[in-house]
Amino acid sequence: MSAAPRDASNAERALDALAAGECGVISDIDGDPSIARRLMELGLVPGTDIEMIRRAPLGDPLEVRVRGVHLSLRRTEARHIHVAAR
Amino acid sequence: MSPHAEPAPRRIAILGNPNAGKSTLFNALTGLRQKVGNYPGVTVEKKTGFCDLPSGRRAEIVDLPGSYSLQPASPDEMIVRDVLLGLQADTPPPDLIVFVVDATNLDRHLYLALQVIELGRPLLLVLNMMDMAGARGLRIDERALERQLGVPVLGISAAKGEGLPALRELMDRDVEPSARHFRQWPPHLQRVLDRLEQRVPRHATLPARARHDLALAMLLDHGEDDALARHVPPEALADARTIAQSLDQRSPDWRSEDVTGRYEEISTLLAEAVIAAGERGDRRRDRIDRVLTHRVAGPVVFVVLMGAVFQSVFAWAQPAMDLIDLLVNRLGTVVGHAMPAGALRSLLVDGIIAGVGTTLTFVPQIAILFLFLCVLEDSGYMARAAFIMDRIMSRVGLSGRSFIPLLSSFACAIPGIMATRSIDNRRDRLATIMIAPFMSCSARLPVYALLIGAFVPNRWVGFVTLPGITLFAMYFLGIAAAISVAWVLKRTALKGGRPLYVMELPPYRMPSWRSVLITVRERSLLFLQKAGTVILAVSVVLWFLASYPKGGAAVHALESQKAAAVMAGDSAQAGVLDHRIAGAALEHSFAGQVGRFIEPSIAPLGFDWRFGIGLITSLAAREVMVSTMATVFNLGNVDSHVRPLRQSLREATDARTGQRAYTPLAGISLMVFYVLACQCMSTLAVVRRETNSWRWPIFMLVMMNAMAWVASFAVFQGGKLLGFGA
Numbered sequence: 001m002s003a004a005p006r007d008a009s010n011a012e013r014a015l016d017a018l019a020a021g022e023c024g025v026i027s028d029i030d031g032d033p034s035i036a037r038r039l040m041e042l043g044l045v046p047g048t049d050i051e052m053i054r055r056a057p058l059g060d061p062l063e064v065r066v067r068g069v070h071l072s073l074r075r076t077e078a079r080h081i082h083v084a085a086r
Numbered sequence: 087m088s089p090h091a092e093p094a095p096r097r098i099a100i101l102g103n104p105n106a107g108k109s110t111l112f113n114a115l116t117g118l119r120q121k122v123g124n125y126p127g128v129t130v131e132k133k134t135g136f137c138d139l140p141s142g143r144r145a146e147i148v149d150l151p152g153s154y155s156l157q158p159a160s161p162d163e164m165i166v167r168d169v170l171l172g173l174q175a176d177t178p179p180p181d182l183i184v185f186v187v188d189a190t191n192l193d194r195h196l197y198l199a200l201q202v203i204e205l206g207r208p209l210l211l212v213l214n215m216m217d218m219a220g221a222r223g224l225r226i227d228e229r230a231l232e233r234q235l236g237v238p239v240l241g242i243s244a245a246k247g248e249g250l251p252a253l254r255e256l257m258d259r260d261v262e263p264s265a266r267h268f269r270q271w272p273p274h275l276q277r278v279l280d281r282l283e284q285r286v287p288r289h290a291t292l293p294a295r296a297r298h299d300l301a302l303a304m305l306l307d308h309g310e311d312d313a314l315a316r317h318v319p320p321e322a323l324a325d326a327r328t329i330a331q332s333l334d335q336r337s338p339d340w341r342s343e344d345v346t347g348r349y350e351e352i353s354t355l356l357a358e359a360v361i362a363a364g365e366r367g368d369r370r371r372d373r374i375d376r377v378l379t380h381r382v383a384g385p386v387v388f389v390v391l392m393g394a395v396f397q398s399v400f401a402w403a404q405p406a407m408d409l410i411d412l413l414v415n416r417l418g419t420v421v422g423h424a425m426p427a428g429a430l431r432s433l434l435v436d437g438i439i440a441g442v443g444t445t446l447t448f449v450p451q452i453a454i455l456f457l458f459l460c461v462l463e464d465s466g467y468m469a470r471a472a473f474i475m476d477r478i479m480s481r482v483g484l485s486g487r488s489f490i491p492l493l494s495s496f497a498c499a500i501p502g503i504m505a506t507r508s509i510d511n512r513r514d515r516l517a518t519i520m521i522a523p524f525m526s527c528s529a530r531l532p533v534y535a536l537l538i539g540a541f542v543p544n545r546w547v548g549f550v551t552l553p554g555i556t557l558f559a560m561y562f563l564g565i566a567a568a569i570s571v572a573w574v575l576k577r578t579a580l581k582g583g584r585p586l587y588v589m590e591l592p593p594y595r596m597p598s599w600r601s602v603l604i605t606v607r608e609r610s611l612l613f614l615q616k617a618g619t620v621i622l623a624v625s626v627v628l629w630f631l632a633s634y635p636k637g638g639a640a641v642h643a644l645e646s647q648k649a650a651a652v653m654a655g656d657s658a659q660a661g662v663l664d665h666r667i668a669g670a671a672l673e674h675s676f677a678g679q680v681g682r683f684i685e686p687s688i689a690p691l692g693f694d695w696r697f698g699i700g701l702i703t704s705l706a707a708r709e710v711m712v713s714t715m716a717t718v719f720n721l722g723n724v725d726s727h728v729r730p731l732r733q734s735l736r737e738a739t740d741a742r743t744g745q746r747a748y749t750p751l752a753g754i755s756l757m758v759f760y761v762l763a764c765q766c767m768s769t770l771a772v773v774r775r776e777t778n779s780w781r782w783p784i785f786m787l788v789m790m791n792a793m794a795w796v797a798s799f800a801v802f803q804g805g806k807l808l809g810f811g812a
Contacts, residue, residue, distance in 0.1 A: 033334070033341045034159075034306065035586045040345040041155045042588060043194045048349075057381045058477035061486075063591060067194045068367075070591040072473050074480070077586060 011085040016062060016078035018052035024083035026050050026066075031080030039081065043067040050083060095136070095144040097178065098257060099169065101202065102186035103195050104152030105592040107214040111186055111244040112149040113601045115254075122608055124778050126176055130165045131507060139258040148177065156201040156299055157306055159586070160510050164313060167303075170205060171296045172289065173313045182208045182261060184253075189213040189241065190224060192360070196352045197345075199235075200268045206295050208261040209237045212253065216241040224364030231359040236264030245598055268351045272343055278305070278329055285322035305330050306341065371593050378470050388474050391467075392493060395458045399451055399497050400528070406450035414443030432633060433626070441625025444707050445618040448498060449610055451528065455494055455501045456609045457602065462490075463508065464597035469589060476587070482569050483576030485511065485587050488518040492568070495525035496561075499769045500617055503776055504609055511587075513580040519776060520575060520786055521568035523769050526561045526761060529708040533760050534560055536712050540732040541753030556754075564761045567793065616775050617768030624706045624767050631677040632703070638674030641667055662720075669720040677702055691759065691798040692752030694740065704765045711760075751810050755802040762797055764790035 012027055026048050029036040043066050044050070053063040053070060061074045073081075102108045113120075116135025123132045133149040150169060151162035158164040168174040170183070185202060187195035192213075203209055213219075213226060219241075228239045238256055242249030271279065282301035286292075292300075300314070304326035307314055314323060333340045377383050418435045425431040462468045472486030479488050487509040495502030502522040509515040526534075538553045545552045648663040672678055681698030688698055696718045703714040712731070719734040738747040764770070764787050773783040805811060 029342075033338045034308065036338075037157075037306070037342040037345060038155075038159055038586050039588065040342045040349075041157070041197060043197070043349070045342075045346050045349045054375075054379060056379065056473050056477060057384050058474075060477045060480070061473065061587070063375075063379070063473065068191050069194055072469070072476070072587075072589045072591055074476070074587050077588065 012082050014079050015050065015052070015064065015073075015081040015083050016075045018083060020052055020054045023049060023051045023086055025086050026081060027084040028082045029080055030082070031077075035077065036080070039077070042071065043069065044081065049086065050081075093143060095146040096139065096182065096257075097148070097180045098145050098182045098184055099148045099150050099180035100184045100186060101150045101166065101170075101198075102152060102214075103154055103188070103198060105590055106152070106186045106188045106195060107244045108149060108152060108186050110598055110601060111184075111212070111214065111242075112147065113598070113604055114244050114247060114250060116147055118604065118607075120604070120608070122612065124775070125165050125174070126778075128161050128165065128778060130161050132177070137254075140255055141258050143258065145257060148180065153198060155198055157303060158311065161512050162510065164311065167299075168313045170202060170207065171299065171313075172292050173317060179207065182210065182257065184210050184212055184257065186212045186214050186244075189216050189219040189226060190222065192226070193349070193352050193356060196355070197348060200348055200351065201299075203235055203237055203264050204267060204295060205299070206263045206265070206293050208263050210253075210256055210261060211235060211237050211239045213239065213241040214244050217243040217246055217248065219364065222364040223362055225361040227359050227361050231355075234266075234355050234359065236266040237261070245595070268348065271347075272340075275333075275340055275343065278333070282322070282326055282329070285325070286318060289317065301326075302344070305333075368593050374594055375470070375591075378467070379473060384470075384474050388471055395455075395462075396493075396497065398458070399454050402454050403450040407447045410446045410450070411443065414439060414446065418443075429633075433629060436633070437626045437629030438622070440629070441622040441706070442618075444625060444710070445614065445621045448500070448617070448707075449613065451497050452501045452613050453606050453610045455497055456505075456606045459490065459494065459501075459505055460602045460605045461597045464595065464601060466592045466594045468508065469591045472589060473591060480587075482572040484514050484517060484572060485509070485589075487511075487589070488514060491518055492522060492525055495522040495527060498527050498529070499523040499525065499766065500613060500772050501609070503769065503772050504612065506776065511585050513576070513582050513585070516777065516782065517572050517575045517580050519773055520782070520789075521572050523764060523766065523786070523790065524564045524568035524571065524762065526564045527708075527766075529766070530560075530760055532709040532712050533704075534757055536715070536731065536735075537753045537757050540735040541748070541750040556757075560757055560761050563758065563797075567762055571789070613772075616771050620768045620771040621706055628677070628703055628706055631680065632672055632675050634676060635674070636671070638670065640670040641674060644670055665720040668717050672699065672714075672717050690803065691795065692749070692755045692802040693759075694747055696738070696747075697756060701759075701763075701765070704760075705767050707768075708760065708765055749811055751802055751805040754805070755798045758801050759794045759798040761794075762790060763794035 013024075015024075015026075018024060026044055026046050028046055029039055029044065048066055051065040053065055055062050056072075059075075061072045062078050064071055064073060064078075100108050100112050112133065112135060115137045117137075119137070120133060120135040123134075124130065125132050130151060135147045135149070137145050137147060139145050148169075150166050153163040153166045155163065156167050156170070158167050165174065169177045170179060172179040183202060185199050187199055199211060203211075211231070213228070219226065226241070228241055232239045238261060240249060240253055240256060242253055244250070279298060279301045282304055283297045285304075286297045286300045300318070303311060303314055304318060304323060307323065307326070378387055418439045421439065422431060422435050425434070459468075462471070468490065471490060474486070475489040476486030479486050488506070491502045491505040491509070493502075494505050499522045502525065503519050506515045506518045506522070509518060534557055538556050542553050542556045547555065644663055644667045648660050648667065651657075651659040651663060677699050678695070680702055681695035684698045684701075685693075685695040688694075688701070693701075696715070699718055700711040700714050704711045715735070716731050719731060719738070735748060735753070736746075739745060740747045770783040770787060773786055774780060777783070
């Protein structure tokens with residue numbers, strides 16, 4: 001997963017940079033490994049489609065849709081989720 | 087076995103992800119035959135119920151907390167893992183697991199299902215919400231799923247009651263456990279796990295396959311897994327930590343390799359079992375959310391909705407509370423007339439019946455509040471409220487989930503503390519419980535009203551009045567104290583690793599009235615059992631303290647004056663003397679003595695022994711202070727004497743100096759004390775129950791009362807220094 005050369009794919013962005021309504025494919029989750037594991041257990045495994053639905057009224061947290069489930073994530077976590085263009 | 091002995095009930099556990107519809111199914115199967123308790127030593131709720139199976143056999147059903155994984159990330163998930171693995175002493179592993187999944191989100195829900203199926207325990211897979219799946223054109227081949235998973239599969243709709251007879255039928259049967267294995271470990275990890283598995287002690291109830299899960303738990307553990315600490319020798323845990331570190335150096339991805347593998351397995355599985363994928367989005371939900379979580383409309387709706395809830399709690403509860411008050415007073419009068427005067431009548435009327443009355447008057451508020459909270463939760467709105475409030479609450483280290491329990495605490499801290507069960511993070515939940523009593527509850531309002539009326543002049547300051555500002559300041563002080571305490575707690579006693587705040591925003595659903603009513607009933611009964619018994623006990627003790635010892639020179643003198651007045655036919659004078667007798671008797675009683683005893687400790691706050699008595703009787707419920715003061719000031723113990731009571735407070739004199747006993751500053755100081763002090767014994771009883779320990783309620787008592795004393799001291803002494811003491 002982290003073996004993917006990040007600098008080479010300029011299309012890859014952090015999840016919190018997506019605009020509402022934008023979709024992508026999860027390429028990698030870095031940061032705290034137990035948090036990464038937990039997010040994957042919730043279905044955010046690399047290769048999964050993810051859609052940014054909206055931001056909360058005060059800008060944080062974010063609402064995303066993964067595998068038909070809507071999740072609320074804080075930006076601090078979303079920053080570690082890398083998304084490639086579909 | 088004797089012919090009358092009932093066979094042991096079949097033990098069935100309902101399990102699944104949050105939002106799979108577990109509780110709806112549990113309620114549909116058990117109805118009112120439920121009991122709610124705690125798992126020993128933890129704050130996790132244990133729900134058990136009974137139902138009859140078609141063969142006539144009884145089933146004892148445990149509703150396990152919703153979980154996402156067998157590798158636990160919360161106390162709830164730890165309990166689920168421990169029960170399934172047979173490590174939970176009070177809850178033996180079930181005879182049958184009813185695993186509930188949301189048919190419209192099969193892939194995500196099957197993640198935990200596969201983990202549990204691999205344990206090799208008898209399991210039924212229930213596909214819930216099949217009605218919704220059908221409406222969206224999703225078609226699942228249940229037989230194909232059965233073949234692949236090796237367990238019986240049944241589609242139902244718990245909310246509509248569809249498929250429940252078939253489910254009961256299946257629950258009655260013996261189910262062969264699945265022999266399937268879905269996971270593939272990378273070889274180097276497999277070797278490590280095999281080695282660690284040898285270090286897990288053999289345990290009678292631990293299935294052979296579960297040893298593998300424990301081995302993985304050992305590798306992933308950060309020292310927070312209590313069951314591991316109990317069951318695995320410390321050297322083995324230390325070794326596992328060393329191995330984890332060396333694996334980390336090779337590549338940190340090992341921690342999630344099994345997760346990725348399992349999801350791959352699930353997509354292969356579903357490729358065969360799902361005949362038609364159907365529409366995945368939910369247009370209705372999107373439409374509603376566009377308003378309810380809108381940047382502007384979202385917060386507006388939230389504020390209006392919360393306002394409406396609280397207005398209704400007060401508006402609807404008041405008539406019921408008045409009615410209860412009336413009935414209890416009637417009962418007191420009837421009993422009072424039926425019995426000869428004496429200690430027993432006094433105990434019954436002034437102690438027990440009054441205590442029961444105090445307890446019962448809380449019930450309407452609690453029931454109505456939980457009615458709303460439950461509807462908000464079950465409809466899916468609660469998660470949106472948390473979504474909107476998360477940013478604000480994160481400033482003090484909490485999450486959006488803490489907001490509603492704190493808001494509820496403005497009605498009464500008890501339902502607020504009970505509502506913290508929806509907070510899944512243990513530290514956040516404890517912090518929320520600890521700050522909930524700082525929210526000015528409705529029982530403080532009569533005290534504020536009395537003291538503001540007595541000591542704060544009714545003057546206009548710009549657009550507002552001085553009493554209005556004072557009342558607002560008291561509420562604000564409580565909130566400020568709560569924020570500070572939460573901030574400190576989250577950096578000291580409740581400090582922990584950075585938690586992951588991820589929350590599901592479930593689809594909107596029509597709440598089931600049955601489920602709502604079951605919850606309301608259960609919460610009200612819980613209050614009566616836990617808080618009610620405490621209020622009753624405190625009332626009886628306070629009755630004793632306020633009634634004994636009898637007599638005293640002052641009382642005797644007043645009684646002979648009264649006798650003279652009665653002889654002279656002066657009934658007005660006799661009535662006044664009655665009130666003075668009551669006041670003198672209270673002064674002579676243990677309560678009066680205690681008030682005098684604690685006077686030196688509260689004198690620096692501007693309080694004398696009379697306020698001391700008020701502080702003591704507030705232990706039953708804070709608003710009792712008002713009627714106590716009425717008795718102390720010889721007005722009789724009737725609540726309708728607020729106006730003369732205000733005057734008495736203003737004009738009260740100190741017997742020793744002959745000067746005014748209370749300055750306005752003392753009134754403010756007393757209000758500040760009521761904002762911050764922990765006086766409510768029933769709150770402590772509920773904290774004891776919800777935290778399952780004595781540590782937290784004792785800490786709460788000491789912390790809050792220390793803060794109250796210091797703050798009142800600062801207000802009174804500081805105010806005097808600044809020249810406000812006159």
